[in-house]
Amino acid sequence: MSARTSSGPVVSRHGWAHALVTVIGALAAMGAVAALGLWAAGAADLPGGAFPQVLAATLVTAVGGTVRLSGDAGGLAGTEGGLAVIPLSVTLAGALAVGWGFLRPLRRRAVAGAPELGGWAARIAVLWLLVLVGLGLAARHTFEIPLGDGPLGDLGELFGFRPVVGFAADVPLTVLIGLVWLAGVLLVALMVSGGAPLPGGLLRFQASVRPAARAMVRLLLAAVVIALVVALVVAATRGHPVETFALILLGLPNVAWLALTVGLGATWDGRVEGPFGLPMPQVLDEVLRTPELSELNLGTLVEHDGARWWWLLVADAVLLLAAAFMMAALSPADVRVRQHAVRLAVALALTVLMICLMARVSARIGLSVLGIGDLGEGFSGEVLLTPRLWSALGLALLWGLAAGFAGASAARVLRRRGGGGTGR
Incomplete structure (x- = not known):
């Protein structure tokens, strides 16, 4: 967008390049915080080189997206679980970066028209949509669960099953909730900023x-x-x-x-x-x-x-x-x-x-064999708040x-x- 329209009023520069910088900056901030946190939590040692997929899943949940757990242990056993938790440190980093990038081109303005603000927000939303789709597709992996040397391991050897558990992002739901999250962040940024312009109808x-x-x-x-x-x-x-x-x-x-x-x-x-x-x-x-x-x-x-x-x-x-x-x-x-x-x-x-x-x-994971639920104290568990x-x-x-x-x-x-x- 040019610095001056043909009719004369001065507008801010907030075209596609600035939207791209805003989205990349937010993704970098969230990725850095999440990666360091997962590394400190020991996720770098996950089997199968799963760290990038776990990182993508963390970013998905940080914007309110959904990651579903699934499992398979053959015909004689089953795994089941669910996960609903938001890493709010990552969320906060992304919200601050998006809000700063959104408001920066609007500084030192008294009033901005609704079409101008809507167009600027839409540019960010289009690029954010592509990011959400990419993260949703990347956030999937499967792990094999070691049964150990106890009774559960003996049953595994006897019946020849190897339970696995995996996760995968719900891409459509992640995109929907992620866009709602973005809209909320942009709205809060406008409300909080003391210098960002508002459309004339909202000044009251x-x-x-x-x-x-x-x-x-x-x-x-x-x-x-x-x-x-x-x-x-x-x-x-x-x-x-x-x-x-x-x-x-x-x-x-x-x-x-x-x-x-x-x-x-x-x-x-x-x-x-x-x-x-x-x-x-x-x-x-x-x-x-x-x-x-x-x-x-x-x-x-x-x-x-x-x-x-x-x-x-x-x-x-x-x-x-x-x-x-x-x-x-x-x-x-x-x-x-x-x-x-x-x-x-x-x-x-x-x-x-x-x-x-x-x-x-809300987090729950469990393993059952021959219909006997929650075998193995080192595997099954639940956290609810x-x-x-x-x-x-x-x-x-x-x-x-x-x-x-x-x-x-x-x-x-x-x-x-x-x-x-x-x-x-």
């Missing part, structure tokens, strides 16, 4: 939406930064640096944002069984490693590991008050305190909804109202002392 929403959106994004990033500091301290003082490095690069936001909801009082139901576990602090694995579903909340964490977990509540209160104050400071002075409270409540509820949808975990959604949203609304009122009141006092007006 700028004062009410952008401060709340920016406050919530900074709240999420602050939670990740705090979790990163804690993880580095734990790695330096308690050992296991490689495992901690893998957690940071694959699932740090999973832990940070889960802790954010738990600090608000939310409850998650979960279960850990078999050799698998959650890539999280050991206490979470202890809380959830029970025969039946267990509750994960502040009460169960305190019960298992002492009163220090109440600091989650304190940290959430401080972060929310800071977010509320920042939102009020970014808003026009004539916005009333109760309007700030309502806007923060709605924004926090939407943020918690996003966390609940993206941080849930799901939120109690409605109670989490209700608590988010209450916290948002309280923090929004307190933060806006503090901002109003400071404005008065500074000589500026404020709304009531």
